[in-house]
Amino acid sequence: MTVHQMPADNTKPAYNYAYLDEQTKRMIRRALLKAVAVPGYQVPFGSREMPLARGWGTGGIQITAALIGPADTLKVIDQGADDTTNAVSIRKFFERTADARTSEATEEATIIQTRHRIPEAPLKSGQVMVYQVPMPEPLRKLEPREAETRKMHAWAEYGLMQVKLYESIARFGEVTTTYDYPVMVNGRYVMSPSPIPKFDNPKMHMSPALQLFGAGREKRIYALPPYTSVKSLDFEDHPFRIQSWTQPCGLCGAGDSYLDEVVIDDQGGRMFVCSDSHYCETRRAEGHRGTMLGDAAASGLVEETTP
């Protein structure tokens, strides 16, 4: 218990700044320091029960709560977009409990909490990425027992993972993992990048931003300090490759971003749009126009504003 948790005599009990009590924040910061010191190693921490559901970002929320201060600007994205329901919910949580200044602009944010994406715009030194992680253990699907997987990491015994990738190539001609694609960190630990598409994996490598990973339900924290080597697992004759699309974003014409598919009618009609909503909006503001912008306005996906 800390002093500011103690309500004065005639006031209603209140929550601490950013919800968590200061002892808990300290415990989380200690785990974060350890995680930064040993990149890619999963540090167990005393994950608290949060007022949001397990599996809905409680690991990321606890890390953000332990870091955020009045000088920070927070951006929260889910699937790359700021207005997905759970991103809205988490952003409101910090607006309410930490009086947080929030922004949708990637370059303005000091803390970016994310689920499933890394923004398209390059991150800068001083920014912190906070990833929400459902299953922190990359070996879990190969070995269900935690007691065993911890040993495998301790001995850097990753042959099983290589065999899994090989079997996938033998069966389908390529590695069929499209998201949560395992990476080797700093030449030592195999790590789950969280369920980001493998398209985003290369952005982790030598990133100038600090990258923190929180798994609330599984009670693990891990980290990538700035400028850490992050290599997606592959074979010399089957090098790692990322997704590509045959058409650019229908709204902003970007050919270098990760695209979501939007079904626009029941005749098989569809369009592809940037999953990073801020990136797409920035490009449109710069005057880029995709071929389907008019259709999107007609179907209510975007609306035209008068400048």
Add this chain to the structure above:
Amino acid sequence: MYVAVKGGEAAILATHDLVAEARRGDPAVPEISVAQIREQQALACARVMNEGSLYDQDLAALALKQSQGDVIEAAFLMRAYRTTLPRFGSSEPLDTAAMAIRRRVSATYKDLPGGQVLGPTYDYTHRLFDFALMDEGGEAAPRKAPAPLDATMPRVPDILGAEGLMEAEEPPEGDPRPFDLTRDPVSFPADRDVRLQSMARGDEGFLLGLGYSVQRGFGGSHPFVGEVRVGEVAVEFVPEELGFAVDLGEVTLTECQMVNQFQGSKDVPPQFTRGYGLVFGHSERKAMSMSLVDRALKSRDFGEATNYPAQQDEFVLYHADNVEAAGFVEHLKLPHYVDFQGELELIRRIRREREERLAREQDTMPEAAE
């Protein structure tokens, strides 16, 4: 300029209004009070207190009211509140031998000191609807004052223990403060304090299923109910500045002790082993399930095979927590557009490449035949 249409926030706020409306139901029907739930749905409150890990009947009733009777949602509310509470210390160990008994039955002895006390139980009710309950105003018929119970009600395993037939359970060396799984991460193999704590807050249905699996052969267990007892136990606390125990009040508990067979070894004569369950409120099914699984989880300590789910601590402890399980199962409702797009891109490409390959093979076939 075109901007994305953002309806997320307004839509979320609308769900809050809709759930409030659904909770209230038909406004022509009087609203239920928290006191009514506490008094008349006490078994549901007990389950919420157990799975929410917080002994507070009023809050349990409020949680049930707020969650429209969804027990897991109610337990979630309890836990999210509990986690913010300051911890000012640990109570003295509870003495269940000194319980003010409401109900106490043993399946191992026909009669024993203190006797069998049936108390309030559904065990001997016929499950026929009492349609009189459709109308309000029914008062329970006044009961004759029951004969006073014996002052001493020894616990059955203690009776067996006096003869040396029961596995003795000593605290670990130095009697350390028990682990607190809400403050520290669990590691495996988990010690018994962690296992019992996890099961006490675990899902009743999950533990019931696991306990049942042990009985049916997925783990050889041949237990007897040594005793089930339900009643009130005093909670005592020693404030540092006083140095002596102060009574904080009482809690209603259900305790179950199962007596299991165990082959002795060369060094240890055969003795019975214990399965233990202790839960808040009147919750016999939960306490019994817990004691079955507790014994199954001792398999490793006794050098028995651990081939079945109920005998594996990682399996039981990780999956018994219904608030965590519900969160992760239900997170599948969250958007997964990005990952699904990755899968779509892959499956379309693999299929396209396969069709192209088949077409190529078809083209080259006639030549091969010539």
